[in-house]
Amino acid sequence: MRTLRLLSANIQAGSSTRRYSDYVTRSWSHALPAGSKRSSLDTIAQLASGHDIVGLQESDPGSLRSGFTNQTRYLAQRAGFRFWTHQPNRSVGGVASSANGLLSQIEPVRTVEHALPGRIKGRGVLLAHFGYGDHGLAVAVAHLSLGARSRMAQLAFIAELLQDHPNAVLMGDFNCLADQPEMQVLYRATGLRPPECAVPTFPSWKPQRAIDHILISGQLRCAGARAVPAAFSDHLALAMAIDVPESALRA
Template sequence: MLSKYDVVGLQEVDGGSFRSSRVNQVEYLAAKAGFPHHVQQLNRNLGRIAQHSNGLLSRLVPSQVEEHRLPGAMPGRGAIHARFGEGPDALHIFVAHLALSHRGRVRQLNYLSEIIQPLRHVVVMGDLNCTPDQLHAHERFSASLPLHPVKPLLSYPSWQPRHALDHILLSQSLEAAEVRVLDHLFSDHLPIAVDLPLPEACLAAIRSSV
């Protein structure tokens, strides 16, 4: 399934512990699906028991990758920021896993807003643990990244989806051709996919850095 996509964001993957039979799931999925580039962000390290991580798989060559530790009362939440290309038309992809608590999410969305605000072509994807309405209510984040697409996609729980907690959010410069939930029961959340034609200026910025 993953091999059909150019970029994949992962949450709650394990870095190689008892929880995953000592398999680094980011490395395993990258190898099995033929992704030449991958990033694992270890956010909650419980040693041999569990290594909770975010992951990014990509067929594109990232120009820069930054790992952000998101603020919160309990450590263990993070975001990967991958830049593809150089200059103002570079593509910026964030893979994030936000807190369960409202207060924690507000702090984390404030943090991400500061990073996103000056950027032009932005994709934020991940388990944001809140509904589209709750994202809209966060004025600072909505101002930094006007929410688009706004179509609610029910993804949780995977066996009987009733809540839209997982999102792919786009800056105004990007227009999704199609957004859909995939019917694959790999976890308690269903995956979400988007077909995203990129503006020519963005494509040129990516090509110039390869």
Template sequence: MRLMTFNIQAGAYTGSYREYLTRSWQTVLPHKGKLRNLAGIAQLIEPCDFVAIQEADSASVRTGFRDQMEYLAEMAGFPFWSHQRNRNLGLAQPGSGLLSRFEPTSVIAHRLPGAIPGRGALEVHFGEDGQDLRLIVVHMALTAAGQLKQSRYLADLTADMKHVAILGDFNATPESDSLAPLFASKRLRSANTEPSFPSWNPSRNIDLVLLSAGLKVKHAEVYSVPISDHLPVQIDVEIPRSCAATLAGLNQT
């Protein structure tokens, strides 16, 4: 299966740290450039089976009241999508979501712990009875203390999951002490090592796909495309036959 994780910055593009200030208006106002960027994102993600999206707006002033997850699903031909709104800021309603070629069995929205509310984890199940595949989309805190709390939460959450992938913007590299709880049991490992942030001069590997032992990495790639302040990360994964049969069965129901 082909996975991708992408922080889309609500469809806005930033080309330097300076532009976080000079183009700050794009964080609260709609503009045509966002639709062009979303069209580019839709074309990029179309070959994937699952796409984890961070900083997708659910429908607010800055997107012209367009639900960005729904728009991407329609543009890229994904029959199923889920969205978790993490904050309601009035002019903006950022959140995370998952686009899927397969129908989920269940979707659970978790609130991650932290001093500042507004971080979540979207848990999506495909199948049941121990042979299911579980994908979790996260966008973690900016501070090391917040990341550590959230890593502990996610480690506990996934402790008994046999086939699981955690995808998202971790705001920390795999070597960071704040992510150590996720790797302590050696059940999870990072599938990608190349930097993805910032998009104009990538130097930090913070957009991660963490896989459990039964999921094998076949190929990992960071796409150098000027769409967001992050670069998209794609992972091709070999899954157990039991998981493949479960997914095939979901598309036959």
């Protein structure tokens, strides 16, 4: 077995939210490059550097608010990752864009981007394959919708992608608890298991809701999970160590 250190982080494009009122008083930071986004990214890079695979949500791929910086690439370079890729999902007139991102010290065999269904377009799942054969490791990064009906369709779509992968990881911002009714379609159709314990991640300044998850299946085993600050994002990042069969990573 090999232990991999995973991290899932909604980085809010480097913006700062420390209280609910900031959603109003600091709304300009979601459209303008001003503020401390670069220093926030440096703090996130320092956190990410202690992990083997990192899944990012709300990483700006290069729009006005990020100073036209591809934040996934920036984090990969600052944190010293060998491989990175991203999946731009939504763009608001070039002012603000959002992407899923993947940073990895292990180069995947291949990566695939999928658009997710939903009432409002602009959500996606980024799927990376490590190792060859049916028992290779599949790692998916997703950011699900706020509405339960859209999440149900999205989770059914993801379940279809992962149902033939016995060793799978699904990480991201689910915007729902792990025991919500829509999550059952995922558990029934795949080998993914509910978390062994709930780790609250939202809001970051007073975490009460466990809505960020790292789900695992097959022979993968959780060796501990904890929430850690992702600079001043409104979500805490979720860190987890997992034990993976060597065969699942064999090239």
